[in-house]
Amino acid sequence: MDLTWQELMAITELQELEAPNETPFECNAYHSYEPVVSFGGLGAGQPPTHTIPPGCDVNTTSGFEGHCSEVMPACPLPGGTTEALYGMARSQLPCRLLPSGPHPLHPPLADHMGMVGAPEVPQPEILGNPQGHNCLPLGFGHGPYKQPVTPDDLESDSGLSLGSSPPLASPGNAANVGAPSYACVDVGGLGYSDRDHMEVEAGAEHSGVKARANRFYPVDHQPTMSSYSYPAPPASYFNSVGGFSPIPTQLLQQQPTLPRRSQVLPPPQHETHLNGSGLAGNHNDLCCGPYGRTKGAADNPLSRDERRAMALKIPFPLHKIINLPVDDFNELLSKFALSDTQLALIRDIRRRGKNKVAAQNCRKRKLENIVHLEGELGQLRVQHEHLVRQRAEYQRTLALARCQLSDLCAEVFSKLRDEHGQPYSPQDYSLQQTGEGGIFLVPRNGGGIEAELKAQNFLAH
DNA sequence: AAGGGATGTCATGTC
DNA sequence: AAGACATGACATCCC
Numbered sequence: 001m002d003l004t005w006q007e008l009m010a011i012t013e014l015q016e017l018e019a020p021n022e023t024p025f026e027c028n029a030y031h032s033y034e035p036v037v038s039f040g041g042l043g044a045g046q047p048p049t050h051t052i053p054p055g056c057d058v059n060t061t062s063g064f065e066g067h068c069s070e071v072m073p074a075c076p077l078p079g080g081t082t083e084a085l086y087g088m089a090r091s092q093l094p095c096r097l098l099p100s101g102p103h104p105l106h107p108p109l110a111d112h113m114g115m116v117g118a119p120e121v122p123q124p125e126i127l128g129n130p131q132g133h134n135c136l137p138l139g140f141g142h143g144p145y146k147q148p149v150t151p152d153d154l155e156s157d158s159g160l161s162l163g164s165s166p167p168l169a170s171p172g173n174a175a176n177v178g179a180p181s182y183a184c185v186d187v188g189g190l191g192y193s194d195r196d197h198m199e200v201e202a203g204a205e206h207s208g209v210k211a212r213a214n215r216f217y218p219v220d221h222q223p224t225m226s227s228y229s230y231p232a233p234p235a236s237y238f239n240s241v242g243g244f245s246p247i248p249t250q251l252l253q254q255q256p257t258l259p260r261r262s263q264v265l266p267p268p269q270h271e272t273h274l275n276g277s278g279l280a281g282n283h284n285d286l287c288c289g290p291y292g293r294t295k296g297a298a299d300n301p302l303s304r305d306e307r308r309a310m311a312l313k314i315p316f317p318l319h320k321i322i323n324l325p326v327d328d329f330n331e332l333l334s335k336f337a338l339s340d341t342q343l344a345l346i347r348d349i350r351r352r353g354k355n356k357v358a359a360q361n362c363r364k365r366k367l368e369n370i371v372h373l374e375g376e377l378g379q380l381r382v383q384h385e386h387l388v389r390q391r392a393e394y395q396r397t398l399a400l401a402r403c404q405l406s407d408l409c410a411e412v413f414s415k416l417r418d419e420h421g422q423p424y425s426p427q428d429y430s431l432q433q434t435g436e437g438g439i440f441l442v443p444r445n446g447g448g449i450e451a452e453l454k455a456q457n458f459l460a461h
Numbered sequence: 462a463a464g465g466g467a468t469g470t471c472a473t474g475t476c
Numbered sequence: 477a478a479g480a481c482a483t484g485a486c487a488t489c490c491c
Contacts, residue, residue, distance in 0.1 A: 351479095356469060362484095
């Protein structure tokens with residue numbers, strides 16, 4: 001980045017231009033997800049601290065007739081660890097996903113609309129670039145850059161812009177130096193068609209070189225969705241269209257050291273940053289150049305829509321097409337006499353541009369959701385472990401109570417005597433307690449009650 | 462060469 | 477109804 005920036009600054013200095021007016025584009029700060037699971041109610045009961053007397057069977061399935069035969073093992077109470085365990089509950093969403101701070105979507109409307117002068121006189125800012133080094137017409141006029149015809153340029157739902165692939169660089173970008181540029185092709189007054197486009201871009205395509213744009217041009221892969229920058233409209237697009245100033249030889253010679261994916265070919269001088277379709281996207285969002293491109297996009301080839309826009313001489317930058325509010329957008333359109341073909345392309349560009357941003361946002365949200373759910377899953381696992389431990393502890397407590405009850409019953413039976421002075425057998429009788437506290441000796445075979453013993457009597461003994 | 466990630470685009474549904 | 481937005485699906489590129 002630093003290197004790229006230095007290079008850009010060097011280029012800027014060369015062209016004696018000011019620093020770009022960066023207008024941060026959108027970015028709705030994505031809300032962080034708060035963990036859904038609240039553990040406040042966890043760790044419910046105080047873990048029992050009873051000690052199972054010797055002989056007490058801690059088997060929870062044992063009946064009260066059993067005997068406690070061992071001391072209840074000390075249960076590791078989760079209480080001491082619960083807090084620590086749940087302290088990590090908060091899912092940590094990656095900051096990268098959450099652009100923060102305000103992100104003005106658009107520059108002031110005046111700035112947007114300022115370029116809209118007399119409808120018949122397209123303003124020079126349209127394809128210009130604040131840096132100046134991009135003020136060169138987009139593919140118009142000067143030789144070294146000519147967009148190739150790519151299959152995706154030949155399709156459009158509007159008959160203009162369909163296609164799926166990202167912008168392709170012309171293999172002829174380097175090879176076609178001096179080749180006729182867009183400006184030489186009069187497509188504006190004609191209906192723009194695939195065929196037109198093919199003709200327009202035939203030169204580069206015929207180079208026969210199959211190569212991706214960013215194989216040839218340095219691409220600044222700026223992983224940023226946090227600042228969609230839309231700087232002030234660039235210098236001139238239509239200056240370029242009419243008669244483009246030649247590319248400063250310094251620019252051609254100044255090849256920045258190639259970042260990732262960089263290759264040996266010089267970047268087009270009129271690069272836009274709009275990866276794909278003129279969107280302030282994730283790669284180069286620093287500022288806008290021609291057709292709304294950013295300075296960082298100087299390393300990128302023209303997008304398909306940018307090329308189409310140039311071919312049809314769309315008289316305003318793509319970033320405005322995409323980002324202006326609908327009212328302003330319509331007002332902008334109304335200020336120009338646009339053909340149906342141009343309008344169709346513009347609306348396609350707008351639709352694609354918005355959808356591209358939406359897709360990017362959607363994917364970010366999806367990743368955030370995954371991160372959030374993974375965090376929640378971890379919390380639930382911790383919670384599950386805690387509940388398992390708690391259940392084991394309750395089972396131990398229950399076993400202890402049963403042992404105590406069994407011992408008590410044995411003591412009662414040891415003191416009970418029938419009318420013959422014989423003890424009752426626990427195998428033949430059981431003790432049952434009523435709701436009022438009365439205790440009955442009940443034969444296990446379901447026979448009648450033989451004796452009623454008052455609880456108080458038991459307690460007295 | 463295959464596989465996966467990243468990205469753009471389209472289709473569709475919802476608001 | 478039109479526009480914006482969300483999202484699944486697909487294609488393509490690149491590593």
